Amino acid sequence: MDVITLASLSEGFAVLSDPWIYVLIVFGSLVGLVFGATPGLTAPAAIALILPITYSMGIHASLALLLGVYVSGYFSGSIPAILINTPGTPGNAATTLEGYPMARAGRANEALTIAVISSFIGVAISVLLLLTVAPVMARMALTFTSVEYFALAVVGILCVAGISQGSLIKGLAAAFFGILVSTVGIDGTSGVPRFTFGMPELLGGIAIIPALIGLFAISEMLVQSRRRTTAVDALPVDSGGSILSVIGLHVRHRWTVLKSGLIGTFIGLLPGTGPAIASWIAYGDAMRSKQPGEQFGKGEARGLIACETSNNAVIGGAMIPLLTLGIPGDPVTAILIGAMMIQGVEPGPFFLRDHSGLFVAIVLMMILANIAMVATFLPLRRLAAKILKVPYHLIVPVVVVVAATAAYAVSYSAFDILLLGVFGFIGFLMMTNGFPVAAVVLGIVLGPILEKNFRNALIANNMDVTVFLTRPISGLIFFLLAATIVFMQVRKIRTARAQRTLTADTAQH
């Protein structure tokens, strides 16, 4: 590949000669571990909170820290999923189906080890793909016009269907709300202010980071502050599940591992989708290829492997559109764009050419973060269960203070703190009424990409709507989209049926 030269390789490796990089990656891993393991605090929330802190660091140090959080944050949501049947992040919801029954059967330690090893392999597969696909993608991206970007954004927004586990109507409503929120401020195409109600603070639109922290963290804190009638008990972590035997298990199920890794990477590649949908698809896929003797829903290790491999494979996949198109592949990369811009690096078609050394460094740091995740978690396996016992009256006020401070630090704006509160309350109302909060974020992130490119494409092509079908790449995308919708619809019905039988089964225990 001509973009990655020997010079950029040596430049990338030179970054690793700074000992600080290792410290920050390990520190990031720990932060990700704590955030992911605390129900309600997700990897996006951790990244959003830690982002302002990275402003004063250099690009390498900043990314070392953020990638550390990113990689371990996606994994560690499986800890409470396995131990207390509560997914730490939405991406680990599928993990509960096999992980919790395993823990109940006294195999918690084994389940946790499987989760961390699967996550490790998932990241490894996706980073390998990132390395090979990204340079090709970057060259292709230079021929992309508004038409192609619009087509890609449509693919992203349709994934709202995957996020809406409960009700598709509620998911749609949430996405519409998200897009509507993204239209606040001066319209880029016409220069006209929209929904600003005479407030100059709104001219620039709703700041995404306060909205995100509000929707994810503040809302969850409100939910968690309710009166509790039953105490949450974590299960004891047994001593079984040696690392060697778990690795052996992965070798035995290598096809599931590979397939889930590919699914995760592909889902990550699609703009706006994240680990939640990846893990469900991979789990559904593993279930369909059920072997005799496998008991899905009762602690089947292969199901757990599928979920955890795919949701962490999203990471490498999501980095591909981020680095080559400047389009975020999942909620975390949406924030990473900001983190890179702050350091004077613009992700997009020119990124690989202008910063090929940084690209190599990013890949290396992702590999290191992956190793750090395993290395920090394994000795902490026993301690991990303790995080779950921290009382909420400690978590809630501290998280709210840190969230407000972080939101304020982004642009020293009191208005952003009010946004934090407003979106926290909106998120709370949504959560308690079964609306997927992630769909709002999808709308906020993809809304501007959708709208701007749709209108630009029409201007540039003399208001000819057929251009979306006649330009080859866009036409192909829309064709594949139509095919996928039909396919997914069939699969969704099947998965839903399988899930229903599973939950019915687990409920009997």
Place this chain on the structure above:
Amino acid sequence: MTAQGKSTLLREDVVIGLVLVGLGVAATIAATGIAQGPQQRTLPPNTVPLICTIGLLLCGVFLTIKGLLVPQKAIGLPIDSRQFSILILFIAFFLAFEHVDFRLLILVFVPACKLLMGCRSWPQLIITPVVTMLGVWGFFVQLFKVFLPTWM
């Protein structure tokens, strides 16, 4: 109207659906008020907002109809008294953030929140706020040079 009929109107999806319809109508009215901007060969600035507001409205209508047709439980109070008091505390905290010295604010907010959440342990009520305050001060102010509101 019978008791049965009343509870139909209180069904979860009916209430949520009607709220969405209300939101959709209000937002649609606001969207129609958006200026048209310069004459240009493209969609006017309120096209996409209108798609969203009408989409919200239709989602609301659909949910309402679904709620009316399919029997389901009545909507519960979305918030209990503790959550409500904590919500008020959050709002006060956010509003005060820019105007009050952050050290003082944390020393007041954290124990208040803990008390509301049922913590009655004196050492915890003192240690948590002080540690939080020192943590924010050390981490944000000292380490990362963030200027938080101070009185002195």
Place this chain on the structure above:
Amino acid sequence: MSLTRALQASMVLAASLTVAGMALADYPEKPIRMIIPYAQGGATDAIGRMVADPLSAALGVPVVVTNQPGAGGAVGVAAAMAAAPDGYTIVVGSDSSLSARPLMTESGYTIDSMQAVARAVEAPMTFIVAESSPINTIDDLLTAMADGNMVWSSPGVGSGPFLGAEAFFNEKGVTAQHVTADSAGEAIIKVLSGEVQMASVVGSNIAGMIGDPAQPIKVIGVASAERWSRLPDSPTFAEQGHPFDRPVWFGFVAPAGTPPEAVNTLSAEIEKILTSPESAELLATFHMTPAYQNPVEFAAQIKSEAESVAVVLQALGMQKE
């Protein structure tokens, strides 16, 4: 630790902090806030920070940089204009955010809400096309624009290069279709992908790209009176028989009512910083040219720019009611 002990400790802390704050002196006596109304990382951010550090050293107080991006700089300027006019808040403004924005939308400020401090840097508006384009000169461009269907791009409606290009089109009596971009980089990509035939950007955005085979673009005109030092081989509009002088500039303003001593102190220090060799080196990497103006000259510049842009906005139908 008992509650009383904790209270005592915090009171001691409070007292010591008060004493530190009471050591009064003449202006400046406390940190100065510099608002950069653009996201971290861009050229404007770098220029603001380039001034902030030496300014802090010269004045002996911290100069705290805060980024408040949004609406092409209007959000940050509005926040600064709402601050107390005590000499402790300054903001980076541009031709677009200071002169044009108040005429376009309710932005929360007008020309009268600001006190000019110092203009800092400038770079001329530049028209670029793809290298393979049949358009080579401004005349070619005007011919291509004759039917009103040419598609062009700029870093945003209301940005300096957008308004400059529209002013030029207006003068020549031609119209075109504008496709918006979020940044100069995006506008350049649109030229490269063939989506638009021409882009109007600030010269500093492309000065480093000319001659790079990976980015096959060419300059068809630089809107400066004489050849611009950063692009010595590119012809000006005037050379091609279409005199048009359009610099995009950045400068510092404070809220109206800021004491004159503070304004003059800041302005004098900023002038010194801009003429230092360190700044010259940094500005060269951003392809900007220093263009200091004192408060009086700068105020006149903002005003005259607003008057000229008002005509264009009127013609485009973009003036606020």
